[in-house]
Amino acid sequence: MHRTDRNTAEIESLYRQHGPELLLFAQAVTGERGRAQDAVHQVFLKLIEKGTLRQVVDKKAYLFACVRNAALNEGKQRQRNAPLDPDAAWFIPPDRDYAGEQNLRRALEALPGDQRQVMVLHVWGELTFSQISDLLDLSSNTVASRYRYALAKLRDSMFAKENYCANP
C-alpha cells in the first residue's frame, strides 16, 4: 500500500477509535455540537493533509491537544465561554435513560469550564492526570484538585436532581 494511503488509514482509524471522546471534549470547550464537530473534523483533515503522526509519541493526548486548540481558536472568532447548547444530546444513555443524560449534561454545564474539561478528559477521554497536566499546561496537583472538585459538584448536582444516592 502507498505510504500516504497507509497514513490516511491510520488517521481514519484513530478517528473511529477516539472520535466520540474528542467530540465530547470539543463540546465541553465550545458548548456547541456543531462547532465541536467542525473542530474535530478540522483537526483530522489537517492531519490527513500533512500525512503523518509517526513522530508523535502519545497520539491520544496529542489529538486532545489539537482538538482543544482548534476549538479555542474557533471560539476566539466568536464569543468566549459561550453557554452550552441545552437541547443537543452529548451522550448515548444506558438503558435509554434520556432523563439521566439530560441530568448529567446539565450538571456538566453547571461546572466551571476548566473543571468540565478535566472531568471529560479523565472520565471519558481516559487520560491520566499526568497527561492532562501536560495538555493543559498545569501541575498534576492542580489537575487532581480540579477533578476532585468537579466530581463532588457533579455528584451533588445529580443527587439533588435524580436522588442518585438512593440507587446509584
Add this chain to the structure above:
Amino acid sequence: MPTLDDERFEAYLKQFRPLVPKPLPAVEPSLRARRAVALGAWAAAAVAILVLGALTLHIRTNRARIAETAENVGNPERLQDSQPLTMRSANALMAKAPSFKAMVDGMLFRSQAVPLPKGKRSAVAVLGKEKIKL
C-alpha cells in the same frame, strides 16, 4: 486517592457513552498531489502547443514550397534571376522547364539585371547594330 464512592460514581458516569461524530468528509487529494497534477497538466498543454505550432509551420512551409515549384515549372522566366547564367542555373532550368524550347528561351531571354561597367557595351548590342553580311 478517590474513595470507593468516587469510583462507583465514575463507573456510573462511564455508562454514558459519548456520541459518535459524523464521518469525516471526503478526503481531497493532498496539496502535493494536486500540485503535481496541475504541473503535469500545464506541461502537457505546453508540449501540445509546441507540437501544434511546429506542425503548422511545417505544413505552411511545405505548401509554400509546393506552390513556388508549381509556379516555377509553369513559367521558366521566373527561374531567371539577376545573376549571370551559370552551369548550375542552366541545370536548374533544364530540370524544371516543361520543354527543351522553354529552357532555351529561358536562357536566351534573361533580363539584364547586372549593369555593365561604364564605357563598355554588351556584345549583343554591338552585334545588333553592325550590318553583317552572311
